[in-house]
Amino acid sequence: MALIAYSLLDRLERGTSNEDPLGFFTYATRLADEWLPGITTRTRRARYYSMICGGLYLIEEGFKDLIRNSPNRDEETAKFFMRWERIWAAWNGAVDAAGTGMIGKNKISNLFDDDYFTVRNIDYPFIQRQSDLGALGSYRTSLEAMGFLLANSLELTFEGKILGELFWAQAGNNRAWNQSIRVLDTRKFTFPCYRYRLAEYATRFGLDLRRDALSDANAKRLKEEKMLIRSKLLPCDGEGARRYKVLEYVRHHGWGELDEYEILTRAGHRGRSLVRDTDLLERCAAAIIALEEFRRATLDLLNLFRDHLYKEGRGDSPKAILGEGPRKITARVNITHRNLLRFVRSAEFQQVFRDFPMADCRNGQDAIAWITDLLEVHKDEMAKRRSPRWFIPAGGGKWTLDSSIVGQADNDDVLAAYSYRTNNLLSMARETGCRI
Secondary structure (H helix, E strand, O other): OOOOOOOOOOOOOOOOOOOOOOHHHEEEHHHHHHHHOOOOOOOOOOOOHHHHHHHHHHHHHHHHHHHHHOOOOHHHHHHHHHHHHHHHHHHHHOOOOOOOOOOOOOHHHHHOOOOHHHHOOOOOOOOOOHHHHOHHHHHHHHHHHOOOOOOOOEEOHEEEHHHHHHHHOOOOOOOHHHHHHHHHHHHOOOOOOOOOHHHHHHHHHHOOOOOOOHHHHHHHHHHHHHHHHHHHHHHOOOOOHHHHHHHHHHHHHHOOOOOOHHHHHHHHHHOOOOOHHHHHHHHHHHHHHHHHHHHHHHHHHHHHHHHHHHOOOOOOOOHOOOOOHHHHHHHHHHHHHHHHHHOOOOHOOOOOOOOOOOOOOOOOOOHHHHHHHHHHHHHHHHHHHHOOOOOOEEEEEEEEEOHHHHHOHHHHHOOOOOOHHHHHHHHHHHHHOOOO
């Protein structure tokens, strides 16, 4: 069952939050690209490749003249695609009327009880944050990397068109195609308003995967569709071969049911030496774990200063942070910093850690020196990203808390590791029929 979402071309990496006060996300993303290139943290469902290619194929074929004559073809295509996604959403709602977890489900469900369903304008949003969500925005990088979409253009490649054709071949006739063209053109839900009638269309596209719901012909086409996605998701050569190697590595060690951080920790334990005869994947995993451990230690130290400022209720200097607690955290900062520097200074990860701001911090410092260094890194990082700060210089070596962060660090959620896409790979591999 494919969960629904809505599109604009938004990579979602331009947030203005202050949840990453030292800028670790940049390096985590680069390491994720080394570990699993060609997919992102938002590519979780293999079937979305089919839905996107199917929608773009429908738009390219049904509105080719309009798009060809448009001064901005991509913008025109994106407008039609957002309508297409709402059709997809209605199909999902029709198949799984009682389901939970679907974004915008309440508005979709209400449509079926609306006497004006068939004349409802399809351009109204089902969810408030529509511009921040969506398959096309989330999957575009991956679609290009896998060769389904042309680079820097909303135009399908030859293989993207094949996947789009396979998607529509499952309909069994032209009714769903023609109805979809009509909806995109008129901006009205011209499908039959009854839920079970919409579910008939949805079943043809494999949204209802019960064995008795799909015909033999549909099941065969669905299998062909999955095989094409699998071949692009897990190629045996080229840059994408890394995804295949990760899957084989996880499968070989029997780690398929472990969470991502445990998989990376176990793989990283084998790659800590940075010796050339160790596996490249293991060295990459070791670099990821080293970054995560250093991130946790530095944030623990910043949170200690944050708690102090909150308790005092006024500006103060890092020199006020003394005692056994700071010394223990600082010892961990120095150890994890030393471990990470091995990767930062290695030729293998030179591009990943280019411009890493803490590469020049002196190892072995005390708490006061480390907090002072981290506050300067934080100040520069927040200015670069134009994001709200945690700490604001108050003169004389003192700092105060920004109003957005006033409160004890203990009230925050437990710091979680970044996503390095392992779970997404395993999920999509299972969906295309791979044994994990």
